[in-house]
Amino acid sequence: MCNLSHNRHSVFCIMPPHILRALARNGTDEQRNFALNTLAIDSTVRTARTEFQLLANRGVQQHRTVLATQPPQMMRTIFNANHHQKPQGKVVRTEGQRAGEDIEVNEAYEGLGDTYKFYFEVYQRNSIDNAGMPLNAYIHYGRRYDNAFWDGAEMVFGDGDAQLFNRFTIAKDVIGHELTHGVTGSEINLVYTNQSGALNESISDVFGSLVKQYANKQTADQADWLIGLGLFLNNGQVAGTNGQPPALRSMKAPGTAYASAVIGDDPQPATMDGYVDTAEDNGGVHTNSGIPNHAFYLAASTLGGNAWEGAGRIWYDTIQDKQLTSTANFLQFAQRTAVNATHRFGNNSAEYLAVMEAWNAVGVKM
Amino acid sequence: MKILLPPVGGSAVNNGRKYFMRVTLKRDGGDFPVPGLNHPVTLDTDTLPADKASKLEGLVAATHFFALPAVVGTPKVGAVGYFTYQITVDEGHQCHTVELSDFTEEPALVALRDYLQE
Numbered sequence: 142m143c144n145l146s147h148n149r150h151s152v153f154c155i156m157p158p159h160i161l162r163a164l165a166r167n168g169t170d171e172q173r174n175f176a177l178n179t180l181a182i183d184s185t186v187r188t189a190r191t192e193f194q195l196l197a198n199r200g201v202q203q204h205r206t207v208l209a210t211q212p213p214q215m216m217r218t219i220f221n222a223n224h225h226q227k228p229q230g231k232v233v234r235t236e237g238q239r240a241g242e243d244i245e246v247n248e249a250y251e252g253l254g255d256t257y258k259f260y261f262e263v264y265q266r267n268s269i270d271n272a273g274m275p276l277n278a279y280i281h282y283g284r285r286y287d288n289a290f291w292d293g294a295e296m297v298f299g300d301g302d303a304q305l306f307n308r309f310t311i312a313k314d315v316i317g318h319e320l321t322h323g324v325t326g327s328e329i330n331l332v333y334t335n336q337s338g339a340l341n342e343s344i345s346d347v348f349g350s351l352v353k354q355y356a357n358k359q360t361a362d363q364a365d366w367l368i369g370l371g372l373f374l375n376n377g378q379v380a381g382t383n384g385q386p387p388a389l390r391s392m393k394a395p396g397t398a399y400a401s402a403v404i405g406d407d408p409q410p411a412t413m414d415g416y417v418d419t420a421e422d423n424g425g426v427h428t429n430s431g432i433p434n435h436a437f438y439l440a441a442s443t444l445g446g447n448a449w450e451g452a453g454r455i456w457y458d459t460i461q462d463k464q465l466t467s468t469a470n471f472l473q474f475a476q477r478t479a480v481n482a483t484h485r486f487g488n489n490s491a492e493y494l495a496v497m498e499a500w501n502a503v504g505v506k507m
Numbered sequence: 508m509k510i511l512l513p514p515v516g517g518s519a520v521n522n523g524r525k526y527f528m529r530v531t532l533k534r535d536g537g538d539f540p541v542p543g544l545n546h547p548v549t550l551d552t553d554t555l556p557a558d559k560a561s562k563l564e565g566l567v568a569a570t571h572f573f574a575l576p577a578v579v580g581t582p583k584v585g586a587v588g589y590f591t592y593q594i595t596v597d598e599g600h601q602c603h604t605v606e607l608s609d610f611t612e613e614p615a616l617v618a619l620r621d622y623l624q625e
Contacts, residue, residue, distance in 0.1 A: 226609060226617065283609075284621070287544075288537045290609070293585030297609075305544075319538065319588065326585045333587050341587070369539055389539050404543030427540050 213267040215257045216275040219246050226283040228297055233280075245280040245310045249298060252316030253278060255356045259317070259348075260324070263355065263449050264457050269323035276320070280310060289315055291322040305378060305404065311371045317352030318345040318368065328460045329467065336470040338426035343433035347456055350392060351449045361441045361448040366393035378403045392438040395431030411435045413471075413504030432503050433471060439499035444492060451492050455482045475500040476507055528552045528564060531595040532623040536608075538588025548623060566622055569615040572596050573603050580611030592620055 219234040221243075233246050240247045253276040260266040268274040277295035286299025289309035296319050298309045309315055322345050325331055331341040346368050354364045369389030373379040379401040381387040387399040395409035409431030410416060416432065419425045437456060441448035458481040459465070465477055478496050486492040500507060533547040552560040573596070582589060589609040594616075596603055607616055 226621075227612065285624075288539060288588070288590060290538050290588035291586065292589070292610075293583040305541075309539075315539070322538075322587045323585070326587075372539065389541075401543070404541050408542055421535060421542075421545070422540055423536070427538075428542075 213261060213273060215254060215261075215268070216273070217250055217253045217257075218275065218277050219249050219253075220277065220279045221246070222279040222282040222297075224281055224284050224300075226286065228279045228282070228292055228295060230279060230281075243280075245298065245300070245308055248308075248310035249278045249280050249296070249316065252310065252313050253296070253320070255313055256317045256320045256352050259352045259355045259449075263351075263453070266324070269320055270327045274323070289319055291319045291326075293323075293326070296320065301372075301374070303374075305374060307372055307374050309372065312353075312369050313356060314346075314349035314353040314368055314370075315372070316349075318349030321345040321348040324348070325460060329462070329465055329469070331469065332467050333423055333426060335424035335426070336429070337468050338423050339429040340433055340469065340471065340474050342426045342430035343437070344456070344460055346390060346392060346430060346434050347437045347453070351453050354447075355449055360446055362445060364448065366438055367391050367398060369398075373399065390427075390431065390434065392431075392434040393442075395435050409434075411503065432505070433474070436475070436499040436503045436505065439502055440492075440495045443495040443498065451486075452495070454485060455492060455496060458485060471505045472507070475505045479507060526599060528560075528567065529597045530563060530567065530619075530623065531593075531597075532620065533593045533595075534590055534624075535593070536589060536591045550623065563622070566615070566619045567596055570613070570619055571615075572605065572619075573601055575603070575605045575616070577604070578606045579613060579616055580607050582608055582610045586610070594619065594623065 215236065217234075217236050218232060220228070220230040221233045222228065222230040233243065234241065234250050240250070257268060257276060260268070268276065278298065279295065280298045280300075282297045282299050285302040287302040287306040287309075289296065289298045291297075296316070299306075301307045301309060322341070325341055325344050331337040331344070333341055350364065350366060350368065354360075357364075365385070365388075367385065367388035367390070370386060372389055373387045375386075379387045379399050382397045382400055383394070387401075389398055390407070390409060391398040395411040396407050396415075398407040398409070400406045408417070408428050410429065411431055412435070413432060417425045417428045419428070422428065437452055440455075441452040444451040447453075455478050459474065459477050462477045462481060464480075465473060469477075475496075478500070479493060482490065482493040482496045497507065529549060529551045531547050531549040534545055550559075550563055552563060555563065572594075591606060591608045593604055593606050605616070607613075607620060611617060611620075
C-alpha cells in the first residue's frame with residue numbers, strides 16, 4: 142500500500158484508481174493533491190502504454206483482447222494547459238469529481254462524457270479505440286488559440302481569439318468531432334488529404350452532430366445540422382443565414398453556415414459540381430467535406446426518426462469496413478455505405494434506397 | 508521588391524537600420540478553418556517603429572533562422588486538425604522559409620511565431 146506522506150504514485154504501488162478518485166473528491170487538501178497528481182501520471186502512462194501497444198502491434202486486436210475482460214468504464218481527465226501551447230498542465234478535474242467554477246473545464250468534461258456515452262450506448266463502443274482508452278483533454282491551450290484538435294491521443298481546446306471566436310469547449314459537436322478523429326484513426330484511418338481527408342472530416346462532422354442530437358434527444362427533423370453553433374462571437378462580425386445564427390458548417394445546406402464582410406462566406410459545396418481542387422487545407426478537406434456531409438443529411442432526413450439508428454448505423458458500419466483502404470475516395474466510400482445498408486437492413490430496404498438517393502443527389506454516381 | 512545589400516565599408520541607412528528585414532507568417536490547417544483568416548501577415552523593419560523593429564530582429568536572431576532546416580518539429584502520430592505555420596525571413600541578400608506546427612517546441616522559434624501572431 143502506498144505511503145501518502147512519501148508521495149509515491151500508483152504506477153509503483155498498488156493504490157487502485159477508484160480509491161484515488163474517492164480521495165480526489167473527499168480527501169484533505171494534501172490527499173486531494175496526491176490523488177490528482179497520481180491519477181494524472183496513471184492516465185499518462187496508461188495512454189502511453191496504449192499508444193505503444195497500438196504502434197507495436199500495428200492493430201487493435203491484441204490490445205482489445207488484453208482489455209476485453211475489463212468492464213467498460215469512462216475515464217476522463219481534464220488538464221489546464223494554462224495558456225502554454227503544448228499539451229501539459231495541472232489536473233483540474235477527474236472522473237466522478239464534481240464541477241468547479243471554470244466553465245471550460247466543465248464543458249470539456251461533459252462533452253467527453255456525452256461522446257463516450259453516445260458511442261457506448263448506441264454502438265456498444267468502449268471509448269475511442271473500443272478498448273477503454275482514457276479520455277484526456279487540455280483546456281486553455283495557447284493564447285487566443287482559435288482551434289481545437291485531436292493530437293493522436295488526447296484533445297486540445299483553445300479559448301478562442303476574443304475577436305471572432307468563442308471558447309472551443311462551447312460546442313458539444315466540436316468535442317464529438319475531435320474525438321471521432323480518434324475513432325476514425327482506430328478504424329479506417331483515412332489519410333488526411335484530398336478526398337480521403339474530406340471523408341475523415343465528414344465522418345467527424347457526422348458523428349459530432351449525432352453526439353449533439355443524441356444528448357439533446359433530437360430526431361433528424363428536429364436537429365439543426367449545424368456544426369460549431371456558438372463558436373462565432375455574437376458581435377456582428379459574422380452572421381448566419383436563413384434566419385439561423387452563424388455556425389462553422391451546415392450539413393443541411395453547405396455554403397450557408399456563415400456570411401461575413403470580414404472573413405468571407407462559408408465556402409463549402411453541397412455537390413460534386415462545386416468540388417474544390419486546392420493545395421490549401423491538405424487539399425480542401427474542410428471544404429469538400431460538405432459533399433459527404435450533405436449526403437449523410439439527405440439519407441438521415443429521408444429516413445426520419447433518430448439519425449443514429451439508420452444512416453448513422455450504416456456510416457458506423459462503413460468506417461469499420463475492411464474493404465475500404467485508408468485512401469478511399471468519395472465513390473468507394475459511397476459504394477460501401479450502399480453495401481452495408483443492404484447487409485444491415487436488407488436488399489432494397491428503405492435505408493438502402495435512401496443512401497443511394499443521397500449520394501446520387503450530391504453527384505457521387507454509383 | 509526592394510533589395511538593399513548589407514553595407515561594405517560605409518553604411519546604407521534605412522529607417523536608422525543598416526539593411527531591411529521582412530518577416531512573413533502564413534498559417535494553415537486547423538480543424539475549424541475559416542479561409543478568410545489565413546492571409547499572410549508581414550512585418551517590415553523599414554516600416555515598424557524602431558523599438559518593434561529591434562525586437563523583431565532580436566527574435567529572429569535568437570532562432571539562428573538561416574541555419575534552420577525547412578521543417579522544425581514533428582507532429583504526433585495520428586494528430587489531425589493542428590495548425591502549421593510558414594515563417595519566411597527575407598533580408599534581400601538571403602531569404603529562408605521554415606515550416607513549424609503546434610508541435611514545434613524550440614523556444615526561440617515559438618517566441619517568434621507568437622510575436623508574429625500578435
